[in-house]
Structures are given as C-alpha cells and as structure tokens.
Amino acid sequence: MSAMLEIHGLSKQFGGLAAVKDLSFQVGRGEIVGLIGPNGAGKTTAFNTISGVLPPTRGRVLLDGKDVTGRRPSAIVASGPARTFQSTTTFSEETVEKNIEFALLSRIEGSAPQRLMRRTHGLLAPQALAGEVDKILDIVNMQAWREVPAGTLAYGLQKKLGIAIGLAAKPSVLLMDEPAAGLNHEECNELTRLLRKLQKEQGLTLLLVEHHMAIVMEVCERIVVLVHGEKIAEGSPEQIRANPAVVEAYLGAPDYAHA
Numbered sequence: 067m068s069a070m071l072e073i074h075g076l077s078k079q080f081g082g083l084a085a086v087k088d089l090s091f092q093v094g095r096g097e098i099v100g101l102i103g104p105n106g107a108g109k110t111t112a113f114n115t116i117s118g119v120l121p122p123t124r125g126r127v128l129l130d131g132k133d134v135t136g137r138r139p140s141a142i143v144a145s146g147p148a149r150t151f152q153s154t155t156t157f158s159e160e161t162v163e164k165n166i167e168f169a170l171l172s173r174i175e176g177s178a179p180q181r182l183m184r185r186t187h188g189l190l191a192p193q194a195l196a197g198e199v200d201k202i203l204d205i206v207n208m209q210a211w212r213e214v215p216a217g218t219l220a221y222g223l224q225k226k227l228g229i230a231i232g233l234a235a236k237p238s239v240l241l242m243d244e245p246a247a248g249l250n251h252e253e254c255n256e257l258t259r260l261l262r263k264l265q266k267e268q269g270l271t272l273l274l275v276e277h278h279m280a281i282v283m284e285v286c287e288r289i290v291v292l293v294h295g296e297k298i299a300e301g302s303p304e305q306i307r308a309n310p311a312v313v314e315a316y317l318g319a320p321d322y323a324h325a
C-alpha cells in the first residue's frame with residue numbers, strides 16, 4: 067500500500083518539555099490508522115503538528131509525497147488533509163446547510179471578489195453548491211437537520227456536523243481528533259459505521275486520535291501508540307492488544323474503560 071501521509075522524525079518541544087519525540091509512521095492510501103496513548107502522551111500535539119496548526123521543532127510531514135511540514139491548515143486543506151476538532155467549530159446561528167456551504171466555499175482559494183466571480187460564472191452556481199451540500203448530508207445522514215441552526219443540535223449531531231465540515235474540504239486524508247468523545251453508545255455505533263463508509267465508499271484515508279478503544283480496535287487497520295511523546299508500539303489491533311508494554315502503559319490503566 068503506498069503511503070498517503072508520511073511522518074518522519076517529528077518532534078515538538080514546548081520550552082523544556084518534549085511533547086512529541088522523533089515520531090515516525092505512515093498512513094497508507096485508503097487506510098485507517100489510530101493514534102492512541104494515555105492522557106498527556108502527546109497525541110493532540112502530534113495531531114496539531116501534522117495538520118500544520120503548530121510548527122514542528124524537527125521532522126517532516128509528507129502528503130502524497132509532497133512536503134507539507136508546518137503549512138497552515140488552509141494550505142494543507144487545499145492540497146489534502148482536513149481536520150476535525152475535539153470541540154466542533156461551527157457558526158451556531160446558521161443552519162446546518164449554511165455551515166456546510168461556508169465550508170465548501172472556503173475551500174476555494176482566493177479573495178471574496180474572486181469567489182463571487184466564480185459563483186456568478188457558474189463554477190459555484192447555487193444548484194452546484196446545493197448538490198455538493200446534498201452529497202455531504204447524505205454521507206453523514208443529516209438531511210433531516212438541513213434547516214436547523216447548528217447551535218441547537220444535540221451534541222452528537224454537532225460532532226457529526228464537524229465531520230461534514232471536514233468532508234467539505236474534499237480531503238484525501240481526514241485527521242480526526244477524538245470523534246467519539248462525549249458520544250453515547252448508539253452514536254458510537256453510528257460513528258463506527260460512518261468511518262467505515264468514509265473509507266469504503268469515499269476512498270478516504272483516516273488518521274484517528276481516539277481514547278475509545280472499542281472503536282479504535284474495530285475500525286483501525288493499524289495503531290500507533292504514544293507514551294510520554296514517544297512511539298512505543300505500532301501494529302494491528304491484535305498485536306497492540308497483546309503488547310505487554312502497551313497494556314502496562316495504557317490498556318491496563320484505570321481510565322481504559324471503553325473496551
């Protein structure tokens with residue numbers, strides 16, 4: 067499987083604290099990889115460094131062979147990975163539909179007048195835009211909430227809208243930061259189905275930072291384990307479950323309550 071995302075020797079230092087140390091791994095095209103570890107292990111820092119929100123202290127991030135290290139999220143989204151955040155980022159007064167429209171429009175690079183020109187010249191004609199919104203709503207199964215203001219959605223639906231907004235960036239890699247956090251049992255089952263669907267039907271490559279081990283073990287083909295900023299293991303769910311160092315550092319810990 068060719069690599070869609072390559073992380074080479076990534077390190078991030080906050081003053082005297084090495085939050086991520088010499089991290090290397092790859093995510094193959096169309097693969098779902100999980101990044102796990104105990105609280106404070108450096109997962110969010112790695113996620114932010116990979117997605118260009120934070121510049122790394124050292125190391126490189128390659129997307130489909132191209133160096134995107136430290137590039138701002140907008141630049142990275144234009145060329146590939148999009149990210150969804152732990153807390154959702156939406157315009158709460160606006161409808162679900164408008165939020166997805168804004169995300170689709172912001173994918174188009176250029177100034178506001180250029181966007182307007184494209185719109186009036188048909189490249190982003192209202193029907194085309196509505197069609198794109200439709201496709202995304204179908205994928206996340208949110209047609210029924212199209213006209214609802216985002217701020218009034220239940221928490222689980224707000225998180226799904228966050229995924230829809232990530233999809234609007236037309237990513238080749240979707241980076242997801244704790245998509246299961248705060249979801250109930252049924253919502254977790256639906257998330258599992260959605261992740262599979264994104265992989266199988268949309269051909270997406272996914273990198274998932276997640277504490278919910280049942281979901282990680284079920285959807286990820288490969289798992290990377292971080293402890294104190296360092297990769298201590300990498301392998302299939304079976305290999306990770308059976309790895310004594312991982313069990314000791316994380317899976318056996320009291321906060322591992324989800325499996």
Ligand SMILES: Nc1ncnc2c1ncn2[C@@H]1O[C@H](COP(=O)(O)OP(=O)(O)OP(=O)(O)O)[C@@H](O)[C@H]1O
Nearest residue numbers: 080083084085103104105106107108109110111112
């Ligand atoms: N902006 C920052 N400045 C200084 N230290 C930071 C900063 N961000 C994170 N850290 C520290 O870096 C380490 C790794 O934190 P990080 O949030 O990446 O871990 P995590 O694995 O995502 O944890 P959690 O599972 O609790 O979200 C922690 O010791 C944290 O306190």
